[in-house]
Amino acid sequence: MDALSDDAGGKRARGLDRAFEILDFLRQKRQALKPNEIAAQIGAPRSSVYELVNLLLRNGILEFTGGEGRVYLGRKLYFLGAAYENHFDFTRECEAVLERLADETRETAQFCMLDGNKYTVVRMREGARPFRISTDVGQSVPIPWTASGRLLVAHMSNEDILTFIPPQDFCLPSGEWLDPQAFLAEVRQAERDGLFTFNSIVDSFTHCFAVPVTDEEGHVAATLCLVAPRDDGLANRERYLDCLKDAARGLSHAPARPKRS
């Protein structure tokens, strides 16, 4: 059976995969790069990268910007993303819900989803206290680092979870390793409770609350989170959770109740 993951062995890569690898890399870097730099940093043949970059430029998927031949994500991606957003029209409700959450709690409220096998903050509303949030909107973060992560993988089997999450993602920013079995236990606990809260492991001063947002099939499609100073979070725990659950109820698509036809 082949290693279906990615660049294993010295096999030829498919253009499409390479192309999206380039796009993801640019997104992660969040800046324009020269084709040469891209090739070097993702470990792809330079000639291939040059050819692909030119193809993507002609399609408007990439654009020249930043001078010196640097390229970054292009306008066409914006249009495609806008079409997605328009189709799965979560944004409008989402903004309203986040605003209400932030107003009610004065804390930072986030709407989070999986991006492949990473966690990402899709939309965020800063709270009243402007303290430094460790993760920016759009950044990819290892799933085990986050409270939401426990909920976002809860629909999978333990085995699937461990093959889904890259092993190195269990290495916390502090350098310590999180025991995968402990993580799985937390996932199951979160699934039962319909929520997960903990003292953040990416910083030392916040407490995180996460509740699931389900799609029409009942799967966890996203999460709503609050990030609060620790003592504040502990003091208001029940109220914050109530606010979150209310908000999530508003966003979750009602699971199809069997009604008589």
Added chain:
Amino acid sequence: MDALSDDAGGKRARGLDRAFEILDFLRQKRQALKPNEIAAQIGAPRSSVYELVNLLLRNGILEFTGGEGRVYLGRKLYFLGAAYENHFDFTRECEAVLERLADETRETAQFCMLDGNKYTVVRMREGARPFRISTDVGQSVPIPWTASGRLLVAHMSNEDILTFIPPQDFCLPSGEWLDPQAFLAEVRQAERDGLFTFNSIVDSFTHCFAVPVTDEEGHVAATLCLVAPRDDGLANRERYLDCLKDAARGLSHAPARPKRS
């Protein structure tokens, strides 16, 4: 010069191009489609489309949705688009400008750009009179149909313009044909004036005003437009144009500055 359009002869198409053709097609259709339908409607080999669709699904570029094996644009495209939007941070200013425009004029205000060789409304603010606007946000429209179109191609030579715009796009929705030479004359006039206005040719009751928004290199990167009832537009012509120019000045100065992470 290569035939930059698409499937000309009976040559093999490149996977990447086919892939983005699929994505664009889905965007245009604005609904989930079965791979089979996609293949039939874009005139591509079914086996190729199935293979590409599966690849794109694996990458999160497409998603199953709508049941029956239908696919539509995927979450990853949303993330990539959001990264673009974040990098070229025009959205925030844009919304404010459109809001002010709509307030000042009570008409519908639009922010428009090129999407490949088509015109598209990127953001829109409805005016006080809610009359039916013919083009929705995100729809691709032939360049010659629009006032903005005159400005958006003004940086190109006449020759380039005629190879850039598909010939059939000079066929107006009424069925009449617009003389390309007449169009070019209007382009040059618009370039000189720094504006273009006309009675819409996609409907019979609106007057359109367009002014350019330039990037830091001075190229026309976008346009701001007003769509007004005809008599209303004629009556307020000078005032509306002043409002538009003011607004465009506000956007043109700081359009595309990459912001710090």
Added chain:
DNA sequence: CGCTAAAGTCCAATATACCGTACATATGAT
């Protein structure tokens, strides 16, 4: 000036991606 490294272009070899075609399955009409 050479010398080095980075950045981009060109080209042929070959692994393989694209595509035609056949096959499988379901549904519906006749």
Added chain:
DNA sequence: ATCATATGTACGGTATATTGGACTTTAGCG
């Protein structure tokens, strides 16, 4: 039952996309 249409899968041939490497060009630097 037979035919027709829509949908998805499987497979092999060949056109070609990917790739390593050679080759330019540009830039920095002692």
